[in-house]
């Protein structure tokens with residue numbers, strides 16, 4: 001919360017003084033555990049304000065508010081993109097997210113840890129597609145601050161993801177089930193109509209292809225180099 005909000009204030013203050021353009025990397029987390037599916041930018045979200053994820057979610061929501069206030073009141077040139085789950089080579093193997101966990105586990109022959117029954121869904125965007133969307137947003141007309149969803153609308157259950165990772169790595173790992181974290185969103189999929197219309201953007205890399213490239217990178221690195229002193233997964 002502190003980082004999102006104070007960081008935004010500092011960046012916006014500086015952008016106002018220097019007349020810089022600001023790209024706010026917002027997130028699908030601002031939709032919380034959504035009641036609307038897929039999620040368009042007009043959906044205002046369902047965040048549990050007192051839940052364990054609220055610190056991040058509410059921080060990002062407040063940051064969007066600040067960005068728009070600086071835009072309206074101080075004429076700061078801003079862009080807000082709402083980034084959905086993203087992955088790809090050079091992601092941190094120990095970031096604790098599902099794709100890095102599954103690939104790491106599969107390559108080491110460890111059990112793949114599914115939280116819950118694996119029926120919850122996510123839509124995974126390959127990093128090059130996301131970067132292209134961000135660049136297009138920065139080049140969009142100044143009267144279009146967004147917010148704009150950037151994500152891949154291909155929706156998969158976590159169980160499907162585990163199975164694909166096992167298949168693509170050729171791993172003999174098994175799948176095990178652990179309790180689901182509190183407030184873990186049930187379904188998530190971006191409505192990217194706005195990005196298609198205003199930016200002429202849509203993702204190009206399907207999940208299997210993106211996973212292949214990511215697995216190849218995971219195979220090429222020395223995982224020990226990345227291992228955190230205190231595991232966060």
Ligand code: UDP
Nearest residue numbers: 096097098099101113114115120122158184
């Ligand atoms: N997840 C899982 N096993 C893991 C890590 C995550 O089943 O080892 C699940 C998690 O509960 C969530 C989904 O995968 O339902 C995506 O989790 P992640 O932390 O990658 O992203 P987010 O929840 O922020 O979308």
